[in-house]
Amino acid sequence: MIDKKLETLTVGGGCFWCTEAVFNEVKGIEKVVSGYTGGNAPGRPTYREICSGLTGHAEVVQVTYNAAVISYQDLLLIFMTTHNPTTLNRQGADVGTQYRSVIYYHNAMQKKVAEILVKEMAPYYENPIVTEISPIGIFYEAEADHQSFYENNKTQGYCTVVIDPKLAKLRQIHADKLKSITA
Numbered sequence: 001m002i003d004k005k006l007e008t009l010t011v012g013g014g015c016f017w018c019t020e021a022v023f024n025e026v027k028g029i030e031k032v033v034s035g036y037t038g039g040n041a042p043g044r045p046t047y048r049e050i051c052s053g054l055t056g057h058a059e060v061v062q063v064t065y066n067a068a069v070i071s072y073q074d075l076l077l078i079f080m081t082t083h084n085p086t087t088l089n090r091q092g093a094d095v096g097t098q099y100r101s102v103i104y105y106h107n108a109m110q111k112k113v114a115e116i117l118v119k120e121m122a123p124y125y126e127n128p129i130v131t132e133i134s135p136i137g138i139f140y141e142a143e144a145d146h147q148s149f150y151e152n153n154k155t156q157g158y159c160t161v162v163i164d165p166k167l168a169k170l171r172q173i174h175a176d177k178l179k180s181i182t183a
Contacts, residue, residue, distance in 0.1 A: 005067040006030060009075050010037065010104040010136055012060035013083030014091025019061045021150035021163050022082045022170050027179045028069030033062045034142040034149070037104060044140055053096040060104065062139050072110060074177060076103065076117050082170050085118075086127040092162060101129075104136040111135075 013019045016034040023032045036045050039057030050057050065075060083091055085101045103118075105111040114133045122129050141147075150163050171178065 003068050004030075006064055007067045007072065008106055009063040009065060009072060009079075009110075010060055010106070010139065011063075011076075011079050012038075012058040012100060012102040012104075013079060013085075014059070014094050014099045014101075015158075015162070016059040016061050016142065016146065017149040017158070018091070018163050018166050019079070019083070020148070021159075022078065022166060023061060023063050023075075024148075024151070025167065025170060025178050026065075026070065026075070026078060026174075027177060028066045029063060029179075030066060031064040034146045035060055035062055036098075036140045036142060037137050038102065038134065039137075047143055047146065050098050051096075053098055055098075057098060057140075058100050058102050059098050059142075060102070060139070070177065073113050073117060076114060077121075078170065078174050078177065079103070080117065080121055080129075080131070081173055082166050085121075085129045085131040086125050088130045101131040103131060103133050105133065106136050 020032045020034050023029050036050050036057040037060050039055040041055035045055045045057050049055050089097050089100050091099050103114045118129055118131055150159055153159050
């Protein structure tokens, strides 16, 4: 049996529904919570306020993972290859600062790993990587209807058109890092 060494990753790569669906398939993931961070508006933001783009918050996921099973670096690699880190404040049709590509670090080691990984990945992209690397601020859990969104709405249009292709890419590129699927 593998000992648990629980750590936290917080990233934003567009709509949190997509990012949550991706990380829920990765082995070593204990919990994925959709939420908001990085803003400057006072008080607890709501989804409607975040969508206005006026609060400064990003849609993010906070991932609790077992570092004895998967590394922070591997999680960042999965993150960077399942969204477009070269589009500023945009992922597909989702446009605004709330959809920015961002890695929120929780300690100096995470910051260093993120900076190195982004630098190492830069040559693989035609355009410059615009992923922000920032210290974590207050994390606000999103409303209940945003949690496990893909799992609860797999046949909804956004899920079939936007999330399913991201999951297909994840399964193709990172098959060795995924949880076993049992029938």
